[in-house]
Structures are given as C-alpha cells and as structure tokens.
Amino acid sequence: MSIEVGSKLQGKVTGITNFGAFVELEAGKTGLVHISEVADNYVKDINEHLTVGDEVKVKVINVEKDGKIGLSIKKAKDRPVRQKNPRERTENFEAKMNRFLKDSEDRLASLKKHTESKRGGRGARRG
Numbered sequence: 527m528s529i530e531v532g533s534k535l536q537g538k539v540t541g542i543t544n545f546g547a548f549v550e551l552e553a554g555k556t557g558l559v560h561i562s563e564v565a566d567n568y569v570k571d572i573n574e575h576l577t578v579g580d581e582v583k584v585k586v587i588n589v590e591k592d593g594k595i596g597l598s599i600k601k602a603k604d605r606p607v608r609q610k611n612p613r614e615r616t617e618n619f620e621a622k623m624n625r626f627l628k629d630s631e632d633r634l635a636s637l638k639k640h641t642e643s644k645r646g647g648r649g650a651r652r653g
Contacts (some may be wrong), residue, residue: 528536529595531586534602539580547576549584557595566600
C-alpha cells in the first residue's frame, strides 16, 4: 500500500527532536510529525505528549517529491460531526443578522452624534 495524502495510518515514534517526532510507518518508511501537529493546544515540550516507542495514529498531510512525509496526530483524531437541522441554522442566521443590524444602528447613531458635536451641531455658526 502506498502512502497517500489524506490516509490515516498507525505508526511508532522512533525519535523526538525539539521541532517534532519521527514516526515509522509501514514498509520501513518514516515521516515527521511537526510539533504544531501533535495536539490541538500549544505544545511547548513535545516530551510531555510523546515518548519513543509510542504507537500513534497519524494522518498523512503531505508527501514531498524527495520522499519526505509530513504527518499529523491532531488531524488523525476522529471527531464526530454534529449535523444541525435546517431550522437551527435559519434561527442562528436570523439571530446573528438581528444582532449585526442592532450593533450597526448603534454605531451609526454614535458616529452621527460625535460628528455633529464636532461640527457645532445643526445650524451652529462659527465666529
């Protein structure tokens, strides 16, 4: 089986550096999980998340022409996708639109108030 972008594979951590972890895949191929692809949150020290010998599930995010394989642990996680029903989406959109219109009207009123006071208001003359 060839290693293709988008495929999810099992691998074994074979080395850790300050910028990521090397993971051995099938057929002896090795890829790199960059430190930014280890977890959903900020990773300061990769050793707090991985150790050599760990079995990990990875997703192939790129394969370079020179054979380098880019991997991601955080993108390999299966996340349930919650489907919203059409009524919820419409209500959410309408609520957002109403909030936007109210904020917009408030900003416009505030802007008009400040602009008129700087110009001296209506019909005011400067001497």
